[in-house]
Amino acid sequence: SRWCLITSHKLYSSVYDPNEKTFEKLLIANRGEIACRVIKTCKKMGIKTVAIHSDVDANAVHVKMADESVCVGPAPTSKSYLNMDAIMEVIRKTRAQAVSLNVSICCSCFIYRKQKCQKGVTFIGPDTHAIQAMGDKIESKLLAKNAKVNTIPGFDGVVKDADEAVRIAREIGYPVMIKASAGGGGKGMRIAWDDEETREGFRFSSQEAASSFGDDRLLIEKFIDNPRHIEIQVLADKHGNALWLNERECSIQRRNQKVVEEAPSTFLDPETRRAMGEQAVALAKAVKYSSAGTVEFLVDSSKNFFFLEMNTRLQVEHPVTECITGLDLVQEMIRVAKGYPLRHKQADIPINGWAVECRVYAEDPYKSFGLPSIGKLSQYQEPLHVPSVRVDSGIQQGSDISIYYDPMISKLITYGSNRAEALKRMEEALDNYVIRGVAHNISLLREVIVHPRFVQGDISTKFLPEVYPDGFKGHKLTDLERRELLATAASLYVAEQLRSQRFLGTPRIPIAKSKRSSWELSVRLGDGIYPVAVSKDGSSFSVEVDGMKLNVTSEWNLASPLLSVTIDGTQRTIQRISRNASGETSIQFLGTVYKLQILTRVAAELSKYMPEKAAEDTSSILRSPMPGTVVAVSVKPGDVVRNVIYICAFSLYSPQKFLLDA
Numbered sequence: 001s002r003w004c005l006i007t008s009h010k011l012y013s014s015v016y017d018p019n020e021k022t023f024e025k026l027l028i029a030n031r032g033e034i035a036c037r038v039i040k041t042c043k044k045m046g047i048k049t050v051a052i053h054s055d056v057d058a059n060a061v062h063v064k065m066a067d068e069s070v071c072v073g074p075a076p077t078s079k080s081y082l083n084m085d086a087i088m089e090v091i092r093k094t095r096a097q098a099v100s101l102n103v104s105i106c107c108s109c110f111i112y113r114k115q116k117c118q119k120g121v122t123f124i125g126p127d128t129h130a131i132q133a134m135g136d137k138i139e140s141k142l143l144a145k146n147a148k149v150n151t152i153p154g155f156d157g158v159v160k161d162a163d164e165a166v167r168i169a170r171e172i173g174y175p176v177m178i179k180a181s182a183g184g185g186g187k188g189m190r191i192a193w194d195d196e197e198t199r200e201g202f203r204f205s206s207q208e209a210a211s212s213f214g215d216d217r218l219l220i221e222k223f224i225d226n227p228r229h230i231e232i233q234v235l236a237d238k239h240g241n242a243l244w245l246n247e248r249e250c251s252i253q254r255r256n257q258k259v260v261e262e263a264p265s266t267f268l269d270p271e272t273r274r275a276m277g278e279q280a281v282a283l284a285k286a287v288k289y290s291s292a293g294t295v296e297f298l299v300d301s302s303k304n305f306f307f308l309e310m311n312t313r314l315q316v317e318h319p320v321t322e323c324i325t326g327l328d329l330v331q332e333m334i335r336v337a338k339g340y341p342l343r344h345k346q347a348d349i350p351i352n353g354w355a356v357e358c359r360v361y362a363e364d365p366y367k368s369f370g371l372p373s374i375g376k377l378s379q380y381q382e383p384l385h386v387p388s389v390r391v392d393s394g395i396q397q398g399s400d401i402s403i404y405y406d407p408m409i410s411k412l413i414t415y416g417s418n419r420a421e422a423l424k425r426m427e428e429a430l431d432n433y434v435i436r437g438v439a440h441n442i443s444l445l446r447e448v449i450v451h452p453r454f455v456q457g458d459i460s461t462k463f464l465p466e467v468y469p470d471g472f473k474g475h476k477l478t479d480l481e482r483r484e485l486l487a488t489a490a491s492l493y494v495a496e497q498l499r500s501q502r503f504l505g506t507p508r509i510p511i512a513k514s515k516r517s518s519w520e521l522s523v524r525l526g527d528g529i530y531p532v533a534v535s536k537d538g539s540s541f542s543v544e545v546d547g548m549k550l551n552v553t554s555e556w557n558l559a560s561p562l563l564s565v566t567i568d569g570t571q572r573t574i575q576r577i578s579r580n581a582s583g584e585t586s587i588q589f590l591g592t593v594y595k596l597q598i599l600t601r602v603a604a605e606l607s608k609y610m611p612e613k614a615a616e617d618t619s620s621i622l623r624s625p626m627p628g629t630v631v632a633v634s635v636k637p638g639d640v641v642r643n644v645i646y647i648c649a650f651s652l653y654s655p656q657k658f659l660l661d662a
Contacts, residue, residue, distance in 0.1 A: 016045050016331065022338045023047050023122070027096035028066070029087050032394035033411060034314065035062035038100050041330040050094045052087060054080035056402060061394050068094060075404045091121060098337060100124040124337045126312050130287045134310040137181045138219050144307045147286040149279045152298065152306045154221025165202040166195045168220050175225065178202060180209035181217040188212060189256050191223055224306065226460045227298040229253065230265050232280035233321045235332055238290045239341045244277030245321050246351055251459045252448055254369035260448055262356045263320040266419065266457030272303045283310060291336055292318070292329045316359070316411065319392060323355035323415045354422040355415045358430065358445040362407040365444035365472050369464055371626040372407040376400050379436035379561060383429040388415045401438050403627045409440065423449050430591055431573040434561045444472050446591030474592040482525070483550060484567045485589050487543035488574060490521050490532045491552040492563070493598045494541060499558060522604035524597040531601070
């Protein structure tokens with residue numbers, strides 16, 4: 001099962017009541033892991049599902065899981081998953097009674113649903129007024145003020161142009177945050193520390209907002225330096241009842257997008273938690289909210305909290321709330337949409353244990369903490385054998401990670417009776433996660449969760465740039481860890497040499513000499529070359545590195561992508577990513593992939609006579625750092641460019657498009 005089992009709170013939605021009728025068929029206007037997530041609950045509730053998909057997603061996991069599927073257009077989201085007319089036609093043809101919507105089309109669908117959709121179709125989520133009010137950051141901030149919710153000081157109107165942006169920023173006082181009124185997910189957001197950055201931020205934010213949301217309106221507010229990002233999960237019905245389901249700590253971010261989340265937060269005390277929850281519920285009631293939603297806050301070092309925005313959807317990080325409360329939020333949303341009242345009171349909502357979520361992306365973490373990677377998942381194995389692990393994903397081995405959609409691979413969630421237990425299980429789960437064919441951010445995630453600052457709970461939204469001011473470089477090996485890696489790599493090399501001498505358990509050459517028992521090797525790691533001596537003792541190897549002996553034991557199942565190795569009593573899970581005939585091999589160790597070359601001493605001596613391959617001359621090449629589409633080149637052949645400075649301006653939030661200005 002992919003679900004955390006919370007046996008001590010069985011009363012919370014772990015069992016569906018078959019006598020409680022909801023819908024017979026539900027259409028899911030989404031893709032990927034969230035579509036799969038909705039389908040799982042629908043199956044539990046006996047609801048048939050209809051999946052929509054683009055032509056490139058015809059073999060996607062959510063399509064295979066659904067009872068029915070319909071293609072709604074080509075790959076670009078604007079022509080498929082955001083194509084409202086096509087979706088409405090699918091609703092009509094399949095006679096779906098309810099629709100779970102992609103948040104990007106919620107507003108437009110709700111506005112036109114009476115004209116475009118047949119009577120009797122229910123939309124899973126809040127009503128039109130709440131979505132429009134909370135989807136507009138300017139209006140939502142005014143509503144929050146009226147509901148007595150703490151808000152960030154700033155300008156409450158729409159900023160007209162760059163000059164007005166500068167004037168407002170000066171009045172508020174630098175630094176300021178420029179953000180898209182209709183935005184979300186970190187898109188259309190810029191921090192400005194002076195007038196020049198305000199003008200530049202206004203230009204880029206308005207362009208990105210128009211591209212991502214079709215709405216270039218911007219607002220400006222005071223930037224709270226070094227805050228925590230903590231959000232409150234709310235759940236409300238159509239009968240005036242509303243609950244807050246505790247908080248989620250979402251401070252580990254890159255480019256204003258969350259990377260690691262956990263529930264509860266290490267920072268909040270019961271009084272602050274209650275105050276934040278009560279204000280979140282007050283805002284939900286003020287807009288007559290009826291569904292699951294999230295009220296996000298910024299919290300400073302003195303535990304003062306300020307309303308940031310309200311997301312009128314099921315958040316990516318909702319599983320950690322489900323783990324500590326035992327509630328199935330999708331099931332609760334479906335019940336509320338059908339008109340049932342909430343089954344629980346505020347006093348019923350527990351904090352049971354601790355849950356941590358890591359967002360696993362097809363991204364290169366060594367480039368700006370994660371630039372998108374594309375390709376086919378040639379090998380994929382989720383760590384579901386690790387206890388108390390849940391994986392929400394919408395992909396499988398053979399799936400393509402393309403430029404058209406978000407590069408998320410999965411949400412990896414671990415649960416424990418306390419934070420230390422949940423983090424230890426996350427560490428084990430990351431080590432056991434097999435992903436081949438694309439770059440991924442496993443190394444960054446693992447480094448974050450074992451970092452002393454994170455373990456102590458000393459975090460903020462600036463955690464990544466503060467801990468890695470020069471960018472992420474991977475795990476830095478201690479001397480002991482370096483010896484462990486060298487010993488493991490050498491043992492793996494010898495185990496492979498011994499296996500190659502046998503076929504179906506017998507020697508390949510009957511007259512072969514007796515087995516060797518010792519090997520003298522030379523191992524290159526980084527800029528260092530290390531002599532390593534290996535001797536075999538049964539299924540174990542005794543390895544001498546730096547004058548110290550280490551005992552390395554394993555089952556040596558070389559066909560498995562995962563290899564459990566015990567080094568002097570310390571268990572490690574490693575992955576051999578690649579190898580070639582020249583002795584070069586790549587091993588994932590402690591989350592980071594290390595490149596080594598293992599040769600016999602004789603081969604190492606002879607290798608110095610081998611000519612080195614010349615490095616590629618890239619002086620005349622302008623190479624994009626990530627996949628995308630060039631939308632404009634501001635020069636043409638024959639133009640004279642003085643004081644040549646090339647500026648590659650592209651959106652890290654929308655990797656499909658970037659702009660080149662010369």
